[in-house]
Amino acid sequence: MGGEGFWGRGCRERRAPLTLLCPSLLVPLYNITYYPPLSPAFLPGRYEAIRMLLADQGQDWHEDPLLHDLCEEGEFKTLSQFPKFTDGAFTLYQSNAILRYLGRKHGLYGKDDQECALLDMANDGVEELWLKYLDLIYHHFEQCKNQYVKDLPTQLQPLETLLKQNQGGKAFIVGDQISFVDYNLLDLLLIHQTLAPGCLDTFPLLSAYVARLSSRPNLQAFLASPQHTGLPINGNGKQ
Structure with a gap:
């Protein structure tokens, strides 16, 4: 169907x-x-x-x-x-x-037990922001959007710091190969750029990270396809 x-x-x-x-x-x-x-x-x-x-x-x-x-x-x-x-x-x-x-x-879960643990930690951090975003979208959008956007730099700074700790922010969130966490984080950052355009302007590593991952050939093709573009991000139409 x-x-x-x-x-x-x-x-x-x-x-x-x-x-x-x-x-x-x-x-x-x-x-x-x-x-x-x-x-x-x-x-x-x-x-x-x-x-x-x-x-x-x-x-x-x-x-x-x-x-x-x-x-x-x-x-x-x-x-x-x-x-x-x-x-x-x-x-x-x-x-x-x-x-x-x-x-x-x-093969997207780190190269050893330590990288696996770091990826779990990073994904927990991504999850915290996901939950805050979803709470805004589905429960407090009209009342709290402005304050959410105002507070967003405080939420993004730990992600910028985490990225910087891995090869100066020029690689992935953990290690030297892409992981399942990178897709989760990329999606979260892309929807925040829709919610608050320019929200990554003061975070050069996150901004470059989004551009770098989005330019991967298969991913770039998907992001430009009708399966992704032109559709509401959330079930209630708010974004």
Whole structure:
């Protein structure tokens, strides 16, 4: 089913990859199922980092928005379970768990135990800002947007500092190769540039980081595609 009738970024179905027509080709067919826009649990921004990772890594996937009347049945009755992600017969829920799974599977989770721990720490920091952003968007947008934007430099400074600690900010958030955290952070920074244009102007490392990651060929193509552009960022249309 096409997804243009649903709110939220990326709610369009990708064409079935060649594996669907020729199962002998050993390319994974990932599937993402997400909650419909009529639910307050619909947070499509949390899915975009997954799409960015898959696109950048050259992976194919299928997106499956649910009809609203099916969402109260069976496994889909629990709102906290979304998104649902399947890799063949394997099923996983929750955006950060999915990112970590894909990170492990595609070599995007650090080169040793110490880097893995640093990536977990960095992702927790990214998550803190995500939660503040979502609280603003879905609960206090009109009353608190101006104050949120005013306070944003205080929230971004730790990320700039963390980036600087790794090769002077000229590489990734941790280590010398891209990780699942980089996609999560990139998505968060891009949506804040929509919320508050110019918010990275006083953070040269974060600004260069966004430009550097966004220019990766596969990721650049995805960010310029109809799957990403021209669609509301959040389920309630606020951004």
